Amino acid sequence: MQTCYIETPLGHAKIVGDDNGVSSVSILDTQEELSTIIPETLLDCVTQLKEYFREERTSFDLKLNPEGTLFQKKVWDALHTIPSGKTISYLNFAKQLKDTKAIRAIANAIGKNPIWIIIPCHRVIGTDGSLTGYAGGLYRKQWLLNHENDYKQQTLF
Numbered sequence: 542m543q544t545c546y547i548e549t550p551l552g553h554a555k556i557v558g559d560d561n562g563v564s565s566v567s568i569l570d571t572q573e574e575l576s577t578i579i580p581e582t583l584l585d586c587v588t589q590l591k592e593y594f595r596e597e598r599t600s601f602d603l604k605l606n607p608e609g610t611l612f613q614k615k616v617w618d619a620l621h622t623i624p625s626g627k628t629i630s631y632l633n634f635a636k637q638l639k640d641t642k643a644i645r646a647i648a649n650a651i652g653k654n655p656i657w658i659i660i661p662c663h664r665v666i667g668t669d670g671s672l673t674g675y676a677g678g679l680y681r682k683q684w685l686l687n688h689e690n691d692y693k694q695q696t697l698f
Contacts, residue, residue: 545576545583549594550688551681556583556590562606565655566590568677586659593658599625601659611654616650623664626689630668652676655697658685 542564544557546647553573556567563586578620579587585603592598607617619638629637632652635644652674663685667673675682 543580543582545587546573547579547587547590549590551677551684554590558583558586558588558606559631560600560633562604563656563659564606564608566657566659567655568657570682575579584657590658597686603659605659606654606657607660609655610649612646615649617654617656617660617662618648620651620654620660620664623661625661626691628664628666628686631665631673632668634665648674666691 542557544555546569547556548555549568551568553569553571553575554565555565555567555569555573559582563583566586577656589598589601589603592619592674593601607614609617616638619634622637623634631644631648632641635641635647638647649654650664651662653659654676657677663675663682672679672682672686
């Protein structure tokens with residue numbers, strides 16, 4: 542596995558992967574030394590993340606290789622169906638998966654998503670519209686949702 546660290550508006554991102562694909566992307570709460578050389582296997586991921594943060598990309602086209610159970614991978618695959626700029630409640634997401642009885646297991650799988658941003662778990666919210674659970678912190682979830690929103694709130698002053 543190869544690793545690199547890049548700067549993002551949310552903090553330093555740690556990207557891990559190999560020839561089989563990207564296995565994790567997370568935003569750290571620490572300031573790691575940024576990579577001066579990006580491994581070739583991670584270059585596409587770094588490029589697409591930078592384009593996403595510059596608002597030049599709304600979806601990703603990467604080979605992904607997250608480690609998880611078959612159930613978790615099914616949930617993570619389904620997260621890709623949520624369009625950029627849109628959100629869905631955990632309940633409606635469970636209905637989309639035709640498995641409302643497994644809502645807790647689905648929420649748990651969402652919480653274990655190892656490839657933040659690219660597998661858009663941040664687009665799943667509470668039934669009442671509230672932001673609930675995000676491994677990177679709710680402020681990052683809010684930032685990502687605002688970033689993806691077509692309507693940008695302008696400041697008054």
